[in-house]
Amino acid sequence: MKNILSQRASELKPSATLAISAKEKELKSQGIDVVGFGAGEPDFPTPAHIREAAKASLDRGETFYTPVGGTVELKKAVIRRFDEDYGLKYEPDHILVSCGAKHSLYNIFQAIIGPGDEVLIPAPYWVSYPEMVCLSGGKPVIVPAEEKNNFEPDPKLLESLISPNTKAIIINSPSNPTGIMYSRKLLEELAEIAEGHDLTVISDEIYDKLVYDNLTFTPFASLPGMHKRTVTVNGVSKTYAMTGLRIGYLATPIKEIVKAAGNIQSQSTSNPSNPAQAAAVQALIGPQDEVVRMRNIFENRRNLMTRLINEIDGISVPIPQGAFYTFVNTTALNGRDGIKNSTDFAQLLLDKYHVACVPGGPFGSEDHIRLSFATSDAVIEEGMRRIATACKDLG
Numbered sequence: 001m002k003n004i005l006s007q008r009a010s011e012l013k014p015s016a017t018l019a020i021s022a023k024e025k026e027l028k029s030q031g032i033d034v035v036g037f038g039a040g041e042p043d044f045p046t047p048a049h050i051r052e053a054a055k056a057s058l059d060r061g062e063t064f065y066t067p068v069g070g071t072v073e074l075k076k077a078v079i080r081r082f083d084e085d086y087g088l089k090y091e092p093d094h095i096l097v098s099c100g101a102k103h104s105l106y107n108i109f110q111a112i113i114g115p116g117d118e119v120l121i122p123a124p125y126w127v128s129y130p131e132m133v134c135l136s137g138g139k140p141v142i143v144p145a146e147e148k149n150n151f152e153p154d155p156k157l158l159e160s161l162i163s164p165n166t167k168a169i170i171i172n173s174p175s176n177p178t179g180i181m182y183s184r185k186l187l188e189e190l191a192e193i194a195e196g197h198d199l200t201v202i203s204d205e206i207y208d209k210l211v212y213d214n215l216t217f218t219p220f221a222s223l224p225g226m227h228k229r230t231v232t233v234n235g236v237s238k239t240y241a242m243t244g245l246r247i248g249y250l251a252t253p254i255k256e257i258v259k260a261a262g263n264i265q266s267q268s269t270s271n272p273s274n275p276a277q278a279a280a281v282q283a284l285i286g287p288q289d290e291v292v293r294m295r296n297i298f299e300n301r302r303n304l305m306t307r308l309i310n311e312i313d314g315i316s317v318p319i320p321q322g323a324f325y326t327f328v329n330t331t332a333l334n335g336r337d338g339i340k341n342s343t344d345f346a347q348l349l350l351d352k353y354h355v356a357c358v359p360g361g362p363f364g365s366e367d368h369i370r371l372s373f374a375t376s377d378a379v380i381e382e383g384m385r386r387i388a389t390a391c392k393d394l395g
């Protein structure tokens with residue numbers, strides 16, 4: 001059979017992060033003692049009151065369709081969190097609930113991007129942004145950001161890449177993969193550019209509650225003039241350890257986008273799972289102390305992991321201010337024993353030392369590997385021992 005696949009599907013790259021998690025699981029199932037740093041999800045169980053809410057929903061018989069864009073209760077809960085946390089005001093028709101923030105982003109790109117449209121994506125970027133832009137027929141325009149600038153893109157460079165076809169810019173702070181949180185100054189400069197060039201800003205704020213060092217998170221929509229041009233994406237996966245329940249949402253006063261993204265959802269997945277929505281309501285309006293507890297544990301693990309990495313000769317890491325990733329610079333290892341880039345080093349770590357991490361290439365950097373600290377202190381310590389041995393063996 002010739003050309004069974006569409007061009008779109010043939011060109012699409014699978015998610016590198018999910019691939020590494022699958023590889024890790026496969027090796028473990030073969031009885032190999034793999035230390036896994038691939039995880040893009042909290043290792044904590046979903047808090048009990050949230051699990052209870054899902055069970056209660058099932059027991060109430062909530063196994064039927066809900067409105068495509070989410071239940072009234074969940075939209076209200078989302079609106080309440082934005083208001084209480086950030087003073088941001090939304091109406092129910094500004095919200096679309098989807099099957100995870102990934103799905104929200106997919107719907108947004110499908111709704112606003114078509115052939116010829118360009119989207120500015122600061123690198124390093126989350127693996128799915130460029131692929132999603134391509135899937136919608138658009139062109140990802142990568143804005144490189146350097147480690148020496150704390151992975152913050154240069155606003156002048158970013159502005160120079162704007163063309164008449166540029167429609168949107170995507171911001172992800174705190175970032176996956178770097179964990180870096182943009183300074184308020186940079187956010188304000190980006191706001192000015194968005195205003196000056198009439199761009200829509202897609203702000204992926206999935207890590208807004210995982211911020212360390214007592215820093216304050218600034219939602220992009222809260223900047224002067226930005227509420228009206230920002231589509232904020234968030235969800236319950238990372239904050240409430242609910243990755244498998246698949247609830248994410250977008251919020252924007254640009255009603256055309258909400259409506260179009262909702263239409264796309266109505267013709268593809270329909271509503272997200274009904275009991276998962278009930279669980280998300282409880283997550284958003286119930287007690288928030290588990291969020292603080294998990295955040296504090298992540299902060300301690302970040303301290304441990306970054307300290308141990310920076311003690312190893314050959315690799316180094318800037319301190320992430322948020323999320324649960326370190327983006328480790330491996331360039332000092334290039335040229336040693338045939339290592340050309342971080343992909344080679346990640347492969348060596350997996351094959352010889354049984355340490356799973358994600359190479360930086362799919363995030364837009366061949367100079368780094370991503371290590372997740374959503375794992376226990378013991379795993380972090382063992383993994384760092386193995387990585388130290390690997391670096392030592394490389395000479």
Ligand SMILES: Cc1ncc(COP(=O)(O)O)c(C=O)c1O
Nearest residue numbers: 040100101102126176235237248
């Ligand atoms: C930056 C970023 N955005 C969105 C998502 C998607 O999260 P979910 O679809 O689980 O809500 C992830 C998950 O890894 C992420 O890291």
